Amino acid sequence: MSLPPALYIVPTPIGNLGDMSPRAVEILQSVSLIACEDTRHSGRLFSHFGISTRTTSVHDHNERARAQWIIEKLSQGDAVALVSDAGTPLISDPGYHLVSQVREAGFAVIPLPGPCAAITALSASGLPSDRFSFEGFLPAKDKGRNDKLTALREDPRTLIFYESPHRILQTLEAIVAVLGGERPMVMARELTKTFETFLSGTAAEVLEKVKSDDNQQKGEMVLMCHGFVAEETEEAIPAKAMETLALLATELPLKKAAAMAAQIHDLKKNALYKAGLDAGL
Incomplete structure (x- = not known):
């Protein structure tokens, strides 16, 4: 040809x-x-x-x-x-x-x-797949890893990471510490190969499963974490969403600003509107 x-x-x-x-x-x-x-x-x-x-x-x-x-x-x-x-x-x-x-x-x-390992894993994870963020490998050093996870902590999308065997425990520990031990997650390992496995549960549960089984520390891994879910209270509204709301409210009526900020950050507009009122916007 x-x-x-x-x-x-x-x-x-x-x-x-x-x-x-x-x-x-x-x-x-x-x-x-x-x-x-x-x-x-x-x-x-x-x-x-x-x-x-x-x-x-x-x-x-x-x-x-x-x-x-x-x-x-x-x-x-x-x-x-x-x-x-x-x-x-x-x-x-x-x-x-x-x-x-x-x-x-x-x-x-x-x-x-x-x-593609990320898409293959996501399709079978049972986590929301309508919106997701592929983040590749997290930084190797503790500070860089924690800083990256902190920046993603309030991201409402499903988060996808790649990880290697020699760093899997450190990365899972960081996920528990920064995103929270109750954050739902799935670890896919050795996709399409003989020993393909999926571990699911909370981040703390997945960490314990991997710690207790050396076999789960071998091969190539895809880690998937459920996105941040905000409660409909002022305290639970992400700081970035409030920053967006405050900026929009300088040019728009609060109700319109709340609707736009809610669409940008995938939040409830009524909760944002109430938070704006409480904040005096």
Whole structure:
């Protein structure tokens, strides 16, 4: 199959090789070059599917420089594919700078649908999926991790994090400490693989389950936390919502300002209106 010069974003399985799509195999066999996060890791996958296309490495440390070289290949009429070690490229993986520069150079970027651990986990979590925030990996150091969770504490959306085995206990402990031990959450582990598991309950319960079972501390994890739920009382209204209300109330009637602030922060407008009255807005 002859392909026009373009950058193809090709997802690969997150565990089960049966999730590799026929189109993904066809594209990877047909392009002139495959940019891989790790050529040795991807090489095992390519060998399994009979893909012998030339590869090059594109990772966090060389992406900006390698992007210009890939653009030269596109200028010469080559089609190029981008893959990460697993799942959809750019989702907590390299590729953002490459895609941005390729688009700026005027070449097409063609995405293929496929596996993504965050979406796979969310679909089976039982947590609200109409609004969610993917946060990737939390900072490795305690202060950075706690600061990030504090900033997200009153976010009403389902929160999704990736985590690795050597930090899972510290991260769960931070979630309990900052978001609260009663916050509903789900931990998905080893998705699509032989030992796939889902642990659900409160944050404190999930932490105890992981602490008591060393097997739950192995593999790749997706952590999902229920969003913040405010009670209909002034005290429970997030500070950011009150800041928004106060700002809008300088230009609008309080009732209209409360309605707009409620829509922005996914809160009850009557509770915001009462809080505004109580605050003298």
